[in-house]
Amino acid sequence: MSLSVKTPGWLDWHPWPAKPVLQLPEGAVDAHCHVFGPAAEFPFAAERKYTPCDASKQQLFALRDHLGFSRNVIVQATCHGADNRAMVDACKTSGGKARGVATVRRSITDQELQELHLAGVRGVRFNFVKRLVDVTPQDELQEIAERIAAWGWHVVVYFEAQDLPELWPFLRRLPTPVVVDHMGRPDVGQAADGPEFGMFLQLMHESDNLWCKVSCPERLSLTGPQALHGERRAYQDVVPFARRVVEAFPSRVLWGTDWPHPNLKGHMPDDGLLVDFIAQIAPTPALRHQLLVDNPMRLYWPEEA
């Protein structure tokens, strides 16, 4: 795969997002976003499944300020494999306003883990989405989870709803807090109170250590409307799913923009309108304070929470 040729159909992040109408609470955290490269400085991994556009830390921090967030949690994107340099560089130069989630292999040394911790990393990501990665065997992941538990870190998992039954025992065994990306990617064509999403909610009920990112409506939505052209009540079909989780587990939910939105080919949302989506899923100031401030601070800046 060539270094600089974007994957066909790739949509670049929105260049001039609206100002959100929703006033975010003081200290709000964008708890899921990425940096891509820039490729000239931080080349993408040889084993990547897609080649994105560049999305630098400066561009991420400008978006943070524009949208009204105070901090970022930068999640290692799969296009960088287990080379965490771009994410680490962004965390280190953020003036304490960014923390990170890394991808590591079992060969990582204790000293490397310590360096990641000092840079601001507080979690590792395990990815089970086959279009994004060659999935790592569970025994290797378990070993990594046990090592990072000693650092007080947590595990972030990305999987698709149909894989939950198979992953269930593994998720239950993890010794750390476990954060599920993008609600475990439910099929929102099914009912929010139907069996598929019910299984995910049951896992949350049974596992006090399980957290959920109620993010990525733009990926999950089938019928929109899209967060574009001033639409401030976007992705109506995702609302019942996210709202259920927020209301049932208000102290174990996180939200993030997912900027720069890897692998979107249908439409690229306006991030300002995406922030306004939050008002639909966390309708009260108290719920929004938990979602955007209290919860991410407990997980990523516990010394300040």
Ligand SMILES: O=C(O)c1cc(C(=O)O)oc(=O)c1
């Ligand atoms: O659904 C995706 O394509 C996607 C990809 C990545 C990544 O490549 O890291 O991260 C995400 O949060 C979502």
